[in-house]
Amino acid sequence: MAERDALVVDDHPTNRLLASTLLKKLGWSVQEAETGEAALALAAHQSFRLVLLDISMPGMSGEDTCIALRQVQNDHPITILAYTAHAFPEDRARFLGVGFDDILVKPITRQRLEELIGSL
Amino acid sequence: MKFPAFLGGIRGKLISIFVLIKVVPLILLAWFAWHAASQLGEDVSAKAGGMADAMLTSIKSVGSTVTDDSIRALDLRSREAIESLTTDAAKEIASFLYDRDRDIRLAAGLEPSEVAFRRFLADHTRPLYRHGPWKLAEDGKSWQPVSPHTGEAKVTRPILPDNAKDFHARPPEYFGEIEQRPLFVEMTYIGLDGQEKLKVTSGSLTDKELKNVANPANTFVRAENYFAELKKLKPGDIYVSDVIGAYVPTQAIGPYLPATLEKAGKPFKPESSAYAGTENPVGKRFRGIVRWAMPLTANGQVTGYVTLALDHDHIRQFSDRLMPTEERYTPIADAIKGNYAFIWDHKSRSISHPRDYMIVGYDPQTGRPATPWMDEELYAEWQASGKPSDEFLADIPPFRDQNLKRKPAKELVQAGTVGLDCRYLNFSPQCDGWNAVTEHGGSGSFVIFFSGLWKLTTAAAIPYYTGQYGKSPQGFGFVTIGANVDEFHKAATETAAKINALVAEKDHSFKAQRLELLDDIQHSLASTAIGLWGSTLLMVAVVIGIAIWIANLLTSRITRMIDGIHAFQKGDLKHRLDTGSSDEMGELSRSFNTMADSVEESFRRLEEAREKAEEASRQKSAFLATVSHELRTPLNGILGFAELLKAELIEPDQQEYARIIEQSGEHLLNLVSEILDLAKIESGEMVFNWAAVPLVELLQEGIAPHRAAAEAKNLTLSLEIADDLPATLKTDRTRLLQILNNLLSNAQKFTAQGGITLRAARLADELAISVSDTGPGIPPESQELVFEKFKQLENFLTREHGGTGLGLAVVKQLVENMGGRVSLTSEVGIGSTFTIHLPLSAEHG
Numbered sequence: 001m002a003e004r005d006a007l008v009v010d011d012h013p014t015n016r017l018l019a020s021t022l023l024k025k026l027g028w029s030v031q032e033a034e035t036g037e038a039a040l041a042l043a044a045h046q047s048f049r050l051v052l053l054d055i056s057m058p059g060m061s062g063e064d065t066c067i068a069l070r071q072v073q074n075d076h077p078i079t080i081l082a083y084t085a086h087a088f089p090e091d092r093a094r095f096l097g098v099g100f101d102d103i104l105v106k107p108i109t110r111q112r113l114e115e116l117i118g119s120l
Numbered sequence: 121m122k123f124p125a126f127l128g129g130i131r132g133k134l135i136s137i138f139v140l141i142k143v144v145p146l147i148l149l150a151w152f153a154w155h156a157a158s159q160l161g162e163d164v165s166a167k168a169g170g171m172a173d174a175m176l177t178s179i180k181s182v183g184s185t186v187t188d189d190s191i192r193a194l195d196l197r198s199r200e201a202i203e204s205l206t207t208d209a210a211k212e213i214a215s216f217l218y219d220r221d222r223d224i225r226l227a228a229g230l231e232p233s234e235v236a237f238r239r240f241l242a243d244h245t246r247p248l249y250r251h252g253p254w255k256l257a258e259d260g261k262s263w264q265p266v267s268p269h270t271g272e273a274k275v276t277r278p279i280l281p282d283n284a285k286d287f288h289a290r291p292p293e294y295f296g297e298i299e300q301r302p303l304f305v306e307m308t309y310i311g312l313d314g315q316e317k318l319k320v321t322s323g324s325l326t327d328k329e330l331k332n333v334a335n336p337a338n339t340f341v342r343a344e345n346y347f348a349e350l351k352k353l354k355p356g357d358i359y360v361s362d363v364i365g366a367y368v369p370t371q372a373i374g375p376y377l378p379a380t381l382e383k384a385g386k387p388f389k390p391e392s393s394a395y396a397g398t399e400n401p402v403g404k405r406f407r408g409i410v411r412w413a414m415p416l417t418a419n420g421q422v423t424g425y426v427t428l429a430l431d432h433d434h435i436r437q438f439s440d441r442l443m444p445t446e447e448r449y450t451p452i453a454d455a456i457k458g459n460y461a462f463i464w465d466h467k468s469r470s471i472s473h474p475r476d477y478m479i480v481g482y483d484p485q486t487g488r489p490a491t492p493w494m495d496e497e498l499y500a501e502w503q504a505s506g507k508p509s510d511e512f513l514a515d516i517p518p519f520r521d522q523n524l525k526r527k528p529a530k531e532l533v534q535a536g537t538v539g540l541d542c543r544y545l546n547f548s549p550q551c552d553g554w555n556a557v558t559e560h561g562g563s564g565s566f567v568i569f570f571s572g573l574w575k576l577t578t579a580a581a582i583p584y585y586t587g588q589y590g591k592s593p594q595g596f597g598f599v600t601i602g603a604n605v606d607e608f609h610k611a612a613t614e615t616a617a618k619i620n621a622l623v624a625e626k627d628h629s630f631k632a633q634r635l636e637l638l639d640d641i642q643h644s645l646a647s648t649a650i651g652l653w654g655s656t657l658l659m660v661a662v663v664i665g666i667a668i669w670i671a672n673l674l675t676s677r678i679t680r681m682i683d684g685i686h687a688f689q690k691g692d693l694k695h696r697l698d699t700g701s702s703d704e705m706g707e708l709s710r711s712f713n714t715m716a717d718s719v720e721e722s723f724r725r726l727e728e729a730r731e732k733a734e735e736a737s738r739q740k741s742a743f744l745a746t747v748s749h750e751l752r753t754p755l756n757g758i759l760g761f762a763e764l765l766k767a768e769l770i771e772p773d774q775q776e777y778a779r780i781i782e783q784s785g786e787h788l789l790n791l792v793s794e795i796l797d798l799a800k801i802e803s804g805e806m807v808f809n810w811a812a813v814p815l816v817e818l819l820q821e822g823i824a825p826h827r828a829a830a831e832a833k834n835l836t837l838s839l840e841i842a843d844d845l846p847a848t849l850k851t852d853r854t855r856l857l858q859i860l861n862n863l864l865s866n867a868q869k870f871t872a873q874g875g876i877t878l879r880a881a882r883l884a885d886e887l888a889i890s891v892s893d894t895g896p897g898i899p900p901e902s903q904e905l906v907f908e909k910f911k912q913l914e915n916f917l918t919r920e921h922g923g924t925g926l927g928l929a930v931v932k933q934l935v936e937n938m939g940g941r942v943s944l945t946s947e948v949g950i951g952s953t954f955t956i957h958l959p960l961s962a963e964h965g
Contacts, residue, residue: 014757021764056749085752087793088745089854090807106756107789110763 003049006030009039009065010054010083015106019052019083022113036060036068043072050117052083052104055095063098070099081116083108131675138667143660150656154649161645168637172630180623187616191609198608199565199576202444202601206578207563209461210599213438214584217596220430221358221586223303224412227426232309232416237320244303246434249296249441251451254401256390260378263401269294269451295441296451305409306429308333309416314347317424325407326429340429341366342487346411349588350425355417360587363432363471365408367481367490368394369536375456376400393536394477397440397453397460406476408432432471439463439472444603458573458604463582465597466589468518468542468555480539491532492541499529518543519552524570554579554600561593567605574605677705685712693720741805744796751792759785794926797858798909801933808852808938815849815880816841819889822860823878829868836875844882846960855934860889862927863954867893874951883957886940890955897948907932907942931956 006028010016020030028050033039037059039051051069055062066080082095085106092103102116223244230236253266271291279287302322309318314334321328331338334347343364353359370376371386371393381388395403409429415422439461443450453460453474463472469480469492481490491509494502498516505512519542526547532538542551550568554577557564563580577600584596606613680698687695696716697709762785765778800806823839830837849856860878867876874894881888898906909929932942935956946952 012753012757015753015760018757018760018764022760085749085756086745087748087752089809091745106752107759107785108756109759110767 004028005046005048006050006052007033007039007042007048008052008083009033009036009057009062010052011035011057012054015054015083018108022108022110023050023052023117025110026114026117036062036065039065040068040072043069047073047076048078050120051078051080053080053100055082055084055086063095066099079117079120129675130678131671134671134674135664135667138670139664142663142667146656146659146663150652154652157648157652158645161641165638165641169634172634176623176627176630179619179626183616183619183623187612187619190612190615194609194612195567195576195605198603198605199578202576202603203563203565203578203580205442205444206461206565206599206601207580209438209442209601210563210580210582213435213463213582213599214596216434216438217360217582217584217586220303220410220412220428221360224358224414224426224428227307227428228414228416230426232318232424232426234318234320237307237309237318241302241304241307241320241322245300246303246437247298248301248433248437249451250299251296251401254398254452256377262375262377263398265401265452293449294451295449301431301433303430303434304428305431306427308427308429310347310350310413310425310427312351312422312424323431325409325431336487339487340364340409340411341482341484343482343484343489344411346413346427350413350415353413353415353422353425355415355420355422357415358586359411359413360589361409361411361413362467362469363408363410363435363465363479365406365432365479365481366484367537367539368404368406368476368479369490370394370396370400370403370475370477370538371536373475373477373533373538374399376403394475396476397455397474399455399475401452403476406432406479406481408471408479408481410435435463436472439599440474442601444601445607458571458575458602459607461599461601463597463599464542464554466592466594468551468597470540470542471597473540477536477538478540480541489541490539491535491537492544493532493538494529494544495526495547496529497526498544498546499531513541513544516544519555520544520546522546522549522552524549524568550577550600553577554598555594558594558598559592561595563598576603576605576608577601578603674705677701681705681709681712688716688719693723737803737805740803741800744799744803744805748792748796752789755785755789755792759789791926794930797930798926798933801930801937806934806937808855810850810852812848812850813853813856814847815845815887818849818853818856819860819878819880822857823864825861826864826868826876830876833868833871835868835871835873838875838877840877840879842879842881845880845887846882849887849958849960851958852938855938859931859934859956860891862931863891863956866927866954867891867895867952870895871951882960885960886957887960888955888957890953892951892953894951897950898944898946898952899948900946903944903946906944928954 004027006023008016008019008023008030009032010019011034016032016034020032023030031042031046031048033042035057036053039053040060042048053062053066053069057065060068062082062084066082069078069080079101080099082100082103083106084091084095084103086095087105095103104113104116227237227240230240251265252269254263255266256262257264271294273289273291275289305323306319306321306326308316308320310333311317313332315332316330319328319330326340333339333344336342336345339345341364344361346359346361349359349361371389372380372384374380376390376393376396376399378388390400390402391404393400393403395401395405409432411427411429413425413427416424416426440453441449441451442461443454444459444461455474460474461472462470465471470478471480473479478493480492482488483490488508489510491502492513498520501516502509502512522545524547528538528547540548542548542554545551548570550566550570553566553568557566558579558581561581561583563578565576565578567574567576569575579598579600581594581598582596589596684695684697693716696713699706699709699713759782762778762782766775766782769775769778797806819839819841823837827837864876864878871893872895876894877890877892879888879890879892881890907928909926931954935942935958938958940956940958943955943957944952945955
């Protein structure tokens with residue numbers, strides 16, 4: 001069921017766990033990836049409705065991964081949120097520019113996450 | 121000084137200066153040269169003319185001086201010759217007359233007898249010279265001798281070279297044909313009663329009959345009254361009479377020719393008219409006598425008188441043969457030429473004249489003197505007087521107002537009585553002149569223009585003083601010789617004529633030369649003018665051309681230089697000027713280039729410095745971003761799991777622990793945010809996004825998040841917005857909200873009870889937004905400190921209130937960076953009011 005499949009991509013295990021935990025509590029089926037490359041590999045075999053994508057990662061950056069994901073999963077809706085500690089206003093503009101749907105700034109709260117994904 | 125537009129630029133000024141320093145002197149020079157040349161031309165013309173004139177004048181002057189001197193010298197010499205001829209003649213006449221005194225004495229010593237008297241007369245003869253027969257020329261226009269006398273000098277011996285110069289020889293002097301004539305025409309012996317007792321005559325002039333001469337009617341031409349004089353004579357006294365003769369009238373004055381007579385309406389009868397030399401050589405001659413008388417004595421008693429009547433022809437010989445020219449003597453007087461001699465008696469009456477009609481005489485019918493020639497005035501007076509002329513004239517002063525302006529009386533010419541009595545000949549002033557020189561016995565001369573000729577006229581008294589002639593020093597009378605002056609200086613006048621012709625010719629040629637010279641000078645001046653002004657204009661054109669060229673050359677370099685500088689100014693820092701030339705312009709270009717190098721180097725360094733600064737800034741930003749990122753990353757786990765824990769833990773204590781973790785994490789997060797904000801502001805990395813923001817909306821948005829917290833603390837939270845606020849404010853929405861949030865958070869934190877008010881009001885051109893609380897207030901000494909970092913007041917229990925200590929510092933920094941300011945009014949125990957003042961019309965970004 002792609003409708004409730006979410007992918008959390010973050011090289012930081014604690015933050016990956018936090019996001020997965022919160023999403024699961026909200027009823028999402030969550031898969032995790034440690035790098036952008038790994039996320040793309042997963043996305044090649046499975047469609048995700050939601051992706052929480054860290055920006056600063058070893059290997060492919062979050063921006064590149066976002067662009068690539070949009071190319072891979074162009075046949076059905078996908079919401080890609082920047083899951084990042086980059087909190088400056090100029091960062092926000094940059095991320096929206098490359099194709100992120102919204103930004104989920106670390107540290108996150110459950111309330112904030114619900115606001116962003118509640119309609120999905 | 122204001123220049124016309126075209127002189128404004130360097131080019132115009134350069135051209136002007138060139139023109140000023142080159143063209144003006146050129147034109148001045150040309151003008152001076154032209155002026156000098158034309159002045160020279162004028163001077164040369166004037167001097168050449170003057171020289172020619174002066175030369176001509178001196179030639180004329182020399183010529184006239186020479187001829188005048190010659191004429192004068194010749195005249196003087198002639199005068200001397202004629203004067204001496206005159207005095208010689210007078211002396212000869214006197215001598216001749218004195219000889220007659222001797223004759224009368226001799227006669228008085230004779231025993232009166234016819235034989236003795238006849239012998240006496242025969243013994244006293246003298247030659248008379250007579251011209252041969254003359255006849256009227258065939259054309260009737262002159263008289264000519266039947267057989268002309270030609271006398272040529274005869275020289276038979278060779279002329280010695282020593283004598284050859286001006287060798288001159290004359291033929292024998294020719295007076296005429298000799299006729300030996302008795303001196304006396306009559307010799308008488310008169311008794312004391314006047315009766316002629318004895319009379320011997322020669323010729324037929326006088327009567328042969330014995331008469332009583334006491335009666336003048338019995339005398340020669342009834343004119344002699346000598347017997348009255350004889351009776352006064354003492355023994356030894358000599359009586360000498362005047363010249364007595366019958367007047368011979370003429371039918372014409374001047375050449376007696378048929379045409380003349382025809383014109384005068386008179387018959388041509390030359391034989392019956394008076395003889396007049398060459399003018400009428402066949403005319404009737406004047407015949408006269410001069411009578412000498414002397415008493416005869418016997419025993420001391422006068423017994424009678426002896427008289428001798430001298431033939432007047434002998435006296436005439438002295439004047440008639442004289443010729444005051446080269447000819448010296450002539451057998452016939454030539455009156456028309458003006459060269460002749462006269463004899464005048466002691467009463468200034470003509471007694472010898474080439475024209476016999478001019479010799480005074482007597483009317484043989486009456487014995488009275490014939491009427492002499494008078495001028496018109498005197499004639500008129502005589503006519504008016506009605507007297508016989510001799511009676512009339514006896515009362516007229518002699519020589520009355522004689523001058524050449526008087527006209528001779530035509531009536532007397534018509535009548536043919538033109539005898540010359542100098543005393544009444546008032547149209548002939550020479551009469552007076554002759555008397556002036558002779559009346560004291562002397563002689564002299566003068567020149568007078570008479571009858572159309574300049575005549576030298578001489579006079580010399582005849583020094584014969586016997587009888588009545590002894591009464592005056594003039595003696596017998598005077599001899600005058602008239603000579604045509606022109607004859608004397610003929611050579612000189614010919615020379616003068618030649619000189620005048622020469623002068624005229626020279627004058628003509630000088631004038632031609634002068635005209636030619638003036639023409640040449642004019643041509644020369646004209647060509648000088650053309651050359652001078654032409655070359656000047658050419659030079660002026662060349663100078664102006666050079667001026668424009670040089671000005672262009674100089675200004676084009678300057679223009680290029682200015683263009684280069686402009687290019688440099690506009691940012692082409694690589695642009696360099698051409699430094700080709702070694703002059704000042706080149707030096708200027710090099711200096712500019714050196715300066716440009718320095719400027720470019722400075723710009724390069726500035727650029728480097730800017731790049732370094734930018735790099736540093738980028739690094740700083742990257743650092744801040746990294747710090748933020750790296751701090752937020754672990755906070756994510758802390759806060760996230762703390763929140764999970766708080767929800768899932770059941771034990772109140774454990775819940776409290778989880779809440780503390782969450783609260784500490786949030787505090788840390790706030791610190792991180794505010795530190796980063798301050799760091800960004802202080803490093804100038806803070807970027808403001810200016811935009812027009814609806815003001816009321818913004819204020820409501822700012823206050824909204826704090827309502828829940830205020831309710832929780834039971835505080836009032838009110839918004840007061842003034843009516844005159846602008847609809848929008850140009851500001852950075854996010855940062856203004858941050859400011860409001862910090863101030864409201866702060867107020868809420870420190871207010872335990874009461875309320876918080878957010879106000880917005882307009883103060884002049886400022887927008888004042890204030891947050892007032894009813895908190896503890898801030899003592900005055902601490903009011904400055906609250907805006908410093910980490911300077912929470914002692915009684916502001918940080919822990920208690922959960923503040924970071926950076927909120928107000930961030931507010932102050934942000935407001936000031938937005939062009940505004942922050943103020944604080946507070947009273948301890950009452951509350952505090954923080955106000956931000958933002959400019960309404962500020963220009964940012």
